[in-house]
Structures are given as C-alpha cells and as structure tokens.
Amino acid sequence: MKHNKSSEIFNEAKKYIPGGVNSPVRAFRSVGLDPIFIERGEGAKIYDVDGNEYIDYICSWGPLILGHSNEKVLEGIDEVLRRGTSYGVPTEIEVKMAKLIVEAYPSIDMVRMVNSGTEATMSALRVARGYTGRNKILKFEGCYHGHSDSLLVKSGSGTLTFGVPTSPGVPADTVKDTLVSRYNDLDAVKKIFEEQGEEIAAIIVEPVGGNMGVVPGKKAFLQGLRDICDEYGAVLIFDEVITGFRLAYGGAQEVYGVEAHMTCFGKIIGGGLPVGAYGGKKEIMDMVSPVGPVYQAGTLSGNPLAMHMGYNNLRILKDNPQIYEGIEAKAKRLEDGFRKNIHELNISAEVVRFKGMVCVFFAEGEFHSYDDVKNCDTDMYSRYFKGMLERGVLLPPAQFEGMFLSSEHTIEHIEETIKIQYDVLREL
Numbered sequence: 001m002k003h004n005k006s007s008e009i010f011n012e013a014k015k016y017i018p019g020g021v022n023s024p025v026r027a028f029r030s031v032g033l034d035p036i037f038i039e040r041g042e043g044a045k046i047y048d049v050d051g052n053e054y055i056d057y058i059c060s061w062g063p064l065i066l067g068h069s070n071e072k073v074l075e076g077i078d079e080v081l082r083r084g085t086s087y088g089v090p091t092e093i094e095v096k097m098a099k100l101i102v103e104a105y106p107s108i109d110m111v112r113m114v115n116s117g118t119e120a121t122m123s124a125l126r127v128a129r130g131y132t133g134r135n136k137i138l139k140f141e142g143c144y145h146g147h148s149d150s151l152l153v154k155s156g157s158g159t160l161t162f163g164v165p166t167s168p169g170v171p172a173d174t175v176k177d178t179l180v181s182r183y184n185d186l187d188a189v190k191k192i193f194e195e196q197g198e199e200i201a202a203i204i205v206e207p208v209g210g211n212m213g214v215v216p217g218k219k220a221f222l223q224g225l226r227d228i229c230d231e232y233g234a235v236l237i238f239d240e241v242i243t244g245f246r247l248a249y250g251g252a253q254e255v256y257g258v259e260a261h262m263t264c265f266g267k268i269i270g271g272g273l274p275v276g277a278y279g280g281k282k283e284i285m286d287m288v289s290p291v292g293p294v295y296q297a298g299t300l301s302g303n304p305l306a307m308h309m310g311y312n313n314l315r316i317l318k319d320n321p322q323i324y325e326g327i328e329a330k331a332k333r334l335e336d337g338f339r340k341n342i343h344e345l346n347i348s349a350e351v352v353r354f355k356g357m358v359c360v361f362f363a364e365g366e367f368h369s370y371d372d373v374k375n376c377d378t379d380m381y382s383r384y385f386k387g388m389l390e391r392g393v394l395l396p397p398a399q400f401e402g403m404f405l406s407s408e409h410t411i412e413h414i415e416e417t418i419k420i421q422y423d424v425l426r427e428l
C-alpha cells in the first residue's frame with residue numbers, strides 16, 4: 001500500500017498542529033507508524049487519501065455504531081443545517097433527545113447535554129461533589145474518563161491510594177483528592193471506604209473497561225460499588241461514554257442489572273457529531289444551574305445538528321433491537337476465528353469479548369485489571385497492527401483500546417478479517 005499523500009499531508013499538519021493531530025492516539029505513535037489521513041467513510045469501510053480501502057474497526061472510537069455516512073442517520077440533517085446551526089436559545093430537539101435518554105435508562109430522571117465525554121465526566125463529578133459536600137473521588141487504574149485535571153491521575157507509590165498526576169500541567173493539589181484503586185477489586189474499595197468513606201463524594205467507573213483493552217467489570221464488583229455508595233452516601237457514576245447504547249440500548253446498566261446514581265455519555269448519542277451528556281436522579285440533577293448552585297454551561301451544548309444526528313442514531317437503535325444481536329453475533333464470530341488463528345499458530349495472545357466489544361491482548365492469562373494487561377507485548381501489537389493495516393484492516397492504533405463494530409460490518413467483512421489475521425499472525 002502506498003501512503004504518499006498521507007505522508008505529504010502529515011508533514012504539513014505537523015507544522016500547524018501538535019503532532020499533526022487533534023487527538024494523540026490518532027498519531028499512531030503507539031504502533032510506531034505515521035498516521036493515514038482519511039478521505040471518506042462508507043458503511044464499515046474507510047478510505048484514505050491514497051485511495052486505500054480498509055475495513056474499519058475504529059469507527060471514530062465508538063460513535064459510528066451504524067457505520068459511516070449512514071443515510072438513515074443523516075436523514076433530514078441538511079434541512080436542519082439550512083434552518084440554522086445554533087441559536088444559544090433552547091430548541092425542541094433537545095427536549096426530545098433528553099426524553100429518549102431518560103426513557104432508555106431507568107436510573108436517569110434528568111439529563112444535561114454537553115459537547116464531549118470529558119465534559120460529561122468532569123461535570124458529573126462537580127455535581128456529585130456539590131451534592132454531597134465532599135471533595136474526594138475514587139477512580140480505577142486503567143479506566144479513562146477524558147482529560148479533565150482531576151481525572152488525569154495514576155496510582156500513587158506503594159499502598160498509597162492517593163493519585164499522582166499523569167500529565168505536567170496538572171497541579172498535585174488538584175489530584176490530592178483523587179483516590180485510585182484496582183479495577184474489579186471490591187475488597188480494596190471497601191478498605192478505602194472504611195478509612196475515608198465519609199469524605200468520598202463519588203466513585204467513577206467504566207462498567208466495562210474500554211481503555212485498557214476490553215476488560216469487563218465483574219457484576220459483583222459493580223453491584224458492590226453501588227452498595228458501598230449507598231452505605232456511605234457517595235454517588236456512583238457509570239462512565240458509559242463507550243458502553244452507553246452500545247452494549248444494549250440501555251447500556252451496561254441494562255446488561256448487568258446494576259443501576260448507577262449518575263451516568264455519563266458521549267460518542268453514540270451524537271451519531272458522529274460532538275456531544276456528551278450526564279444524567280441521574282432528580283435530587284442530584286436539581287443541583288445543576290440554573291435550578292441549583294452547581295455551575296456548568298456550554299455555548300454549543302445541545303446544538304441542533306448533534307441533537308438531530310444523535311436522535312436519529314438512538315431512534316434507529318431503539319426501533320431495531322436486532323442490531324445489537326447482529327453486532328454481538330459478528331463479534332462472537334470474530335472472537336472464535338481469532339482464537340482459532342492464535343491457537344493454530346501458537347501465538348502468545350488472548351481474545352477478550354464482551355457483547356459487541358472485542359480485543360486481542362498480546363499476553364496470556366486472564367484480564368481483570370490494569371495490572372493484568374500492562375505486560376502485554378506492545379511491540380508485537382505494533383507489528384500486528386501494521387500487518388493488518390497493509391492488508392486493508394484498520395484496527396485501533398494501540399494495544400490498550402477495543403475494536404468497534406457497527407451494524408454495517410457484514411459476515412463477509414468478519415470472515416475476510418479472520419483470514420487476513422491468520423496471514424498476519426503467521427508472519428509476526
């Protein structure tokens with residue numbers, strides 16, 4: 001495959017944009033390559049500026065559960081566009097969108113739209129702190145909730161659960177109230193709450209980890225978090241930016257039968273346009289300005305374009321529940337085919353799947369926390385990524401991400417991917 005035009009554009013991009021990209025993972029640095037630049041997407045396929053075609057398993061990192069440029073999702077958008085793109089004054093589509101989300105999630109009485117998953121989690125935590133009057137929050141190693149300061153932390157040294165910044169520019173003081181524990185380790189959380197529970201405003205968790213590869217939360221862990229929050233008066237926040245409307249129409253909460261006090265969304269609810277949302281029980285959401293004292297705002301929050309695309313996305317998913325079974329069946333076929341390849345070629349790797357989310361870990365054993373995944377052979381993943389890319393399969397350009405499928409991935413795409421993976425693994 002030739003990438004001359006991508007290289008040309010990338011060289012130009014690096015003059016004006018840090019790293020030539022508007023989000024770090026897109027730079028393909030984790031896989032030691034220069035990024036490809038995309039010209040268009042159609043269904044499950046994506047086409048780069050050099051005319052190369054790929055089966056796409058990034059799908060914009062989740063929003064495109066109905067594939068690229070889906071006519072049904074786009075329906076009416078040009079009319080909306082011509083009527084006006086943003087007013088800074090409320091519109092009816094915002095109400096229809098909020099109602100749809102509230103109806104999909106029994107745990108949500110009210111919801112506020114924002115413009116990214118980062119904004120959603122940042123705002124939810126501020127509301128939880130305002131609601132409880134407490135400052136401390138607890139997150140889990142390996143979970144990513146966007147790039148707001150108090151969430152850019154990793155475990156402190158030794159047994160210390162206090163977070164330390166993962167990025168310069170985040171003052172240590174900002175993260176001194178962020179505690180970090182091990183994912184799927186309920187005993188560790190119980191111990192933290194026994195010591196500091198009265199000071200903890202919220203636990204924030206990805207119910208299925210999608211940012212350390214795919215690491216599903218154990219039901220007992222998630223239910224335990226809810227019980228602990230109920231016992232200590234803390235707010236349980238499910239970050240469903242990835243899982244929301246992806247695992248099922250009611251997201252992880254429907255699949256696990258565990259309800260959060262607050263939920264964060266992004267990605268799918270915008271249908272590919274910038275969006276985020278946070279919602280929860282009325283008594284908590286009544287804290288939000290202008291009803292309550294907790295301030296949160298946004299010029300383009302709930303803008304008509306993202307609302308229209310998001311509303312179309314959710315309506316199609318709501319009216320066609322078979323889409324979820326279809327995606328899960330194709331993910332299962334991918335899992336089985338990948339596992340057969342790995343065993344036949346004796347590759348040191350494992351396949352993890354949760355509903356429609358799939359990941360190949362280049363390590364052996366079981367994966368229940370970040371400790372289990374951090375020893376993956378990322379060099380092997382890089383060679384794997386390159387081999388798949390050169391044969392027309394675009395995987396997430398980092399080991400610690402998950403593959404995203406859409407309704408537009410056909411069984412033929414899946415079988416082709418399995419065949420290509422066999423050839424790539426054989427040459428690793």
Ligand SMILES: Cc1ncc(COP(=O)(O)O)c(CN[C@@H](CN)CCC(=O)O)c1O
Nearest residue numbers: 023025061116117118144145146241242266
């Ligand atoms: C569970 C979860 N919560 C919050 C976020 C942040 O959402 P955004 O601010 O990127 O819309 C994300 C963002 N996901 C990454 C990929 N895993 C986005 C890709 C990127 O950063 O470019 C997320 O996965």
